[in-house]
Amino acid sequence: GEDVEQSLFLSVREGDSSVINCTYTDSSSTYLYWYKQEPGAGLQLLTYIFSNMDMKQDQRLTVLLNKKDKHLSLRIADTQTGDSAIYFCANTNAGKSTFGDGTTLTVKP
Amino acid sequence: DTGVSQNPRHKITKRGQNVTFRCDPISEHNRLYWYRQTLGQGPEFLTYFQNEAQLEKSRLLSDRFSAERPKGSFSTLEIQRTEQGDSAMYLCASSPPRGQGGYGYTFGSGTRLTVV
Numbered sequence: 028g029e030d031v032e033q034s035l036f037l038s039v040r041e042g043d044s045s046v047i048n049c050t051y052t053d054s055s056s057t058y059l060y061w062y063k064q065e066p067g068a069g070l071q072l073l074t075y076i077f078s079n080m081d082m083k084q085d086q087r088l089t090v091l092l093n094k095k096d097k098h099l100s101l102r103i104a105d106t107q108t109g110d111s112a113i114y115f116c117a118n119t120n121a122g123k124s125t126f127g128d129g130t131t132l133t134v135k136p
Numbered sequence: 137d138t139g140v141s142q143n144p145r146h147k148i149t150k151r152g153q154n155v156t157f158r159c160d161p162i163s164e165h166n167r168l169y170w171y172r173q174t175l176g177q178g179p180e181f182l183t184y185f186q187n188e189a190q191l192e193k194s195r196l197l198s199d200r201f202s203a204e205r206p207k208g209s210f211s212t213l214e215i216q217r218t219e220q221g222d223s224a225m226y227l228c229a230s231s232p233p234r235g236q237g238g239y240g241y242t243f244g245s246g247t248r249l250t251v252v
Contacts, residue, residue, distance in 0.1 A: 031178070060240060069227065069243040070179070115178050122167060122231070122239040123192060126178035 031118060031127035038133045045103040047130045049116035052097065056118035059092060061101045064113045064129070073114075074101075108134045140244035142228050148250045149218055156214045157247045161230030168211050169241065170203055171227040179227055185211060218251045225249075 030052045039045045051059070057078050062070040076083045076090045076099070083090045089102040099116055111134045117124040141160040149155050161168045167186050171179035182201065183193045187208040200218075205211040215222055225248050229241035 058239065062241075062243075069245045070229075070241070072240045072242065075240055117178075119239055122186075122234070123169075123181060123184060124239070124241065125181065126171075128176065128178045 031116060031125050033114075033116060033127035033130045035128070036131050036133070038135065039106050041106060041108055041134055041136050043106055045101075045106045045110070045132055045134075047101045047103075047114050047116075047132065049099040049101075049127055050097055051099065051116075051118045051125075053118055053120055053125065054097065055120045057121075058119045059090075059099050060117045060119065060124065061088075061090065062115045062117065062126075064115065066112075070115060103132075106132075106134050108136060110134055140228055140230055140242050142226075142244035142247050144247055145245065146248045146250075148252060151220060151251055152217055154214065154216045155218060155249060156212055157226055157228075157249075158210060158212050159228030159244060160210045161228070162232075162242055163209070165230035165232050165242070166208070167231045167233075167239065168205055169229045169231070170211070170213050171229065173225045173227055173246070174223075182213070182226075215249075218249075220251045223249055223251045 032050045060075045061073045064070045074085050087104045091100045113129040115129045117126045143158045169184040170182040173179045183203050185205040200216045203213045225246040227246045229243045231239045
């Protein structure tokens with residue numbers, strides 16, 4: 028089946044960059060997504076990348092895709108305390124998404 | 137449009153009872169998805185609809201689970217003869233016809249089910 032793997036925890040200092048990594052097995056993925064989940068809230072779509080791209084930048088967010096290694100990363104520049112949350116990557120094939128188990132990002136002041 | 141709406145927010149039921157959840161998607165979205173999430177895990181796919189057609193149902197899903205989207209708008213998820221292992225957050229999401237962002241989901245806030 029399709030698997031999406033993420034490291035469970037990441038801790039950074041406010042103002043530093045955060046890099047959250049994800050690997051996946053489904054080579055047929057068309058789109059890959061990053062979602063953010065704050066405590067007690069639903070998942071919020073952050074950004075996405077199409078499978079024929081290798082980089083996408085959206086303000087403080089940079090998504091890198093290595094399709095050969097099936098590796099996706101999310102870089103958050105100038106990380107703020109408000110970025111503390113769980114981040115999920117998801118790959119999509121024919122409209123259905125498979126999610127990783129999330130990376131809990133803790134930002135220390 | 138106020139986004140994806142799920143009701144109820146919380147449901148506590150006794151083991152063996154049936155429960156039904158409702159999801160109202162964003163009106164322009166033709167795809168609707170049901171996922172289940174337990175603590176420390178990512179959302180697990182249950183089923184999805186394109187308009188009123190149910191396109192896929194997880195092989196892991198028991199026959200006790202059924203979902204409908206009769207008019208291609210709201211959807212219901214029913215769990216019959218609930219078990220303690222059904223306790224989870226049930227998430228609904230919708231997505232627009234394929235566009236620039238592919239099938240990016242808008243999630244509802246979920247229905248938390250506790251089976252006692």
